[in-house]
Amino acid sequence: MLNLAVEQSDSVLSADELAKREGLRARKPYVAEKLANIHAMEGRGEISPIIRLEKSYLCNFQCTHCSAEYYMDRHMEKVLHVKDERKKIDLDDIRKLSKEADELGLARFVITGGEPLVMRDLDEVVAAIDPEKHYVILDTNGWFLDDEKAKHLKEIGVEKIQLSLDSFIEEDHDNFRNKKGSYKRVMRAIDAALDAGLNLILSTVLVKGRAKTEEFLEMCQYCTDKNVGLYVSYAKPTGSCTEHPEFVIEKEDADVLRQLEKDYNVFTHMTPSYGSHKGCITVKGIITVTSTGEVTPCPYIDFSIGNLFETSLKEVLDRGMRNPWLGPHRPDCLIGEDPKFIKIHTEKTAGATHLPLPWGEGFSDNDSLTD
Amino acid sequence: MPETSPLFDEFGRCLPTGINAPAHQKTRRYFLIDKPDINYSASYERLNQAFSISDAISQEQYESRVTSILAEIADNKLMKPILNGAMAPFILPKAVYDDIGQAMESTFLPAVQSAFNSFFPDYDFKNHSPRSLNGQLSVAPGSRHQQVLDQMANEVVVGVYFPCLSEYSVPAAIERMATLPEQFSLAGGFDTSAAFVSMPDLLFRKEGYPPLLWLSGLVSTEQNVAYHFEAYGYDLTFNRRVHLGQVAEYWSSGLVMIG
Ligand SMILES: C[S@@+](CC[C@H](N)C(=O)[O-])C[C@H]1O[C@@H](n2cnc3c(N)ncnc32)[C@H](O)[C@@H]1O
Numbered sequence A: 001m002l003n004l005a006v007e008q009s010d011s012v013l014s015a016d017e018l019a020k021r022e023g024l025r026a027r028k029p030y031v032a033e034k035l036a037n038i039h040a041m042e043g044r045g046e047i048s049p050i051i052r053l054e055k056s057y058l059c060n061f062q063c064t065h066c067s068a069e070y071y072m073d074r075h076m077e078k079v080l081h082v083k084d085e086r087k088k089i090d091l092d093d094i095r096k097l098s099k100e101a102d103e104l105g106l107a108r109f110v111i112t113g114g115e116p117l118v119m120r121d122l123d124e125v126v127a128a129i130d131p132e133k134h135y136v137i138l139d140t141n142g143w144f145l146d147d148e149k150a151k152h153l154k155e156i157g158v159e160k161i162q163l164s165l166d167s168f169i170e171e172d173h174d175n176f177r178n179k180k181g182s183y184k185r186v187m188r189a190i191d192a193a194l195d196a197g198l199n200l201i202l203s204t205v206l207v208k209g210r211a212k213t214e215e216f217l218e219m220c221q222y223c224t225d226k227n228v229g230l231y232v233s234y235a236k237p238t239g240s241c242t243e244h245p246e247f248v249i250e251k252e253d254a255d256v257l258r259q260l261e262k263d264y265n266v267f268t269h270m271t272p273s274y275g276s277h278k279g280c281i282t283v284k285g286i287i288t289v290t291s292t293g294e295v296t297p298c299p300y301i302d303f304s305i306g307n308l309f310e311t312s313l314k315e316v317l318d319r320g321m322r323n324p325w326l327g328p329h330r331p332d333c334l335i336g337e338d339p340k341f342i343k344i345h346t347e348k349t350a351g352a353t354h355l356p357l358p359w360g361e362g363f364s365d366n367d368s369l370t371d
Numbered sequence B: 001m002p003e004t005s006p007l008f009d010e011f012g013r014c015l016p017t018g019i020n021a022p023a024h025q026k027t028r029r030y031f032l033i034d035k036p037d038i039n040y041s042a043s044y045e046r047l048n049q050a051f052s053i054s055d056a057i058s059q060e061q062y063e064s065r066v067t068s069i070l071a072e073i074a075d076n077k078l079m080k081p082i083l084n085g086a087m088a089p090f091i092l093p094k095a096v097y098d099d100i101g102q103a104m105e106s107t108f109l110p111a112v113q114s115a116f117n118s119f120f121p122d123y124d125f126k127n128h129s130p131r132s133l134n135g136q137l138s139v140a141p142g143s144r145h146q147q148v149l150d151q152m153a154n155e156v157v158v159g160v161y162f163p164c165l166s167e168y169s170v171p172a173a174i175e176r177m178a179t180l181p182e183q184f185s186l187a188g189g190f191d192t193s194a195a196f197v198s199m200p201d202l203l204f205r206k207e208g209y210p211p212l213l214w215l216s217g218l219v220s221t222e223q224n225v226a227y228h229f230e231a232y233g234y235d236l237t238f239n240r241r242v243h244l245g246q247v248a249e250y251w252s253s254g255l256v257m258i259g
């Protein structure tokens, strides 16, 4: 999903992290410089969110929990019987976004979806983002990530892979992902990514109670031994996961995980990283740009804070930062933990055919925490 | 002009009346401190461990001075509802410190750390502040925090800390002082630290999240930066942060009454 372990401050870096950064500085000095600046920007109260780019929602899986399912043509056409006639972003729009983001000091893009490795124009999208200007990360379910693909991704300028593995028990992962053989493909993808010299983290969904299981501890241990970060994404009740409110964690799960961070190479989007203590990263740490140019403040919140076809990125970010739900700072996950916000989100998105809800219909400048 | 309209709501939150700086008029009471019971004997033990005050004040004297502060509040119709909220009594040693930041680093934060560690052997207190506090902190104009430091210069201080300025920006907390009864001051570094020595579990919450507590009685040499205590899960942290004068549902400041 996201990469919080990228450059913030050089003061407390492991030797391994330092080596990675020096490598990046040698290859892509402009990107390295921008990443190094993020720490100072945050110190001044400025923001430099990662941009998750969802150009396509095509996917070869149909996972139990997928937040993107309701954005997919297969859902809109077969379940909702609607056709998405909204204007879609193209490569020129991505070039424009890359430039606008660069001018604001933003430095990181995650190509996500859907499944990026089924996108026909993936190489063009990477080029449009411009890997000489931005640190490019790719989310994947790993199915198509073999040695050849990994080398190719490295060659076109991708720096990092975020690979989804939702259980360390093969059968459970395959069942959750509704795809037999997917665990084995993830294991293959781990080696392929590392052998190709790509940075790698594993991304795993935390459902209620999992933090205390043997399986989860084994996964933490595996990642720690392998020196691969384990990014933990709390199950958010959106998309297909709306049907699984029982997945939503309790504070205890989050607190157990906070303790595990001390002993294992495991983290969430809210884990302090190299001097950055953002808490919930909506807008401050991440935004998502959907295929229709909408900007959402978090991958799992289906309320837009503006559309890039109409509003500048700067204005969209300002709107987000002045919204009381998203605003300057909170320690918990808004859509993963706050019952009131979850309720509002579930009610407002219920029955919606075209997500995200546009600015004004989900979020607006009139939002109040107490209404 | 002192106020005659209500100062605190039924849960002890200081009402953000008559201020221009950002503060939420209403609260949904999401970031909360569970009102802990006061255990005077354990609190005194920890405070004595930290500040060696047993020659100057006994546990009985501590308890009776806190009780009289609370009685004074209870006697005043406007102030009384503050007692419905969380509070932590504390003792501060008789001392004068030329440099507040240095004293925080050398005395008060280590005191919080050892009190926290002995209370919660499995959890940690961490000072995340990225730079030394030496020379960084002074009393915020308008905060009345100087009252606490002046009294510390003369004697051992007994006081009560009330984290009741919830959902106030740092400037709003300072602005609010102008119309609060003069017995109140805005909490700074020493008093807030002593409150955590007294009650290391002040921000410990299992079922929900507690607020972040600013030391709004102090200003930093860096503009728009302030220091704070904050829980991280079951751990307690101290840190610096840019606040830009903004309000957040998660941010609170504290009042102190000494007596
Ligand atoms: C939407 S997927 C897209 C990339 C790719 N197809 C994959 O599965 O990794 C991005 C990440 O979001 C996670 N995710 C999807 N739905 C989620 C939900 N409801 N709650 C938490 N994480 C979710 C996935 O597990 C995956 O790690």
Ligand code: SF4
Pocket: A059, A060, A061, A062, A063, A066, A067, A068, A069, A113, A114, A115, A141
């Ligand atoms: S989580 Fe990823 S792999 Fe699974 S359906 Fe969603 S987009 Fe596809």
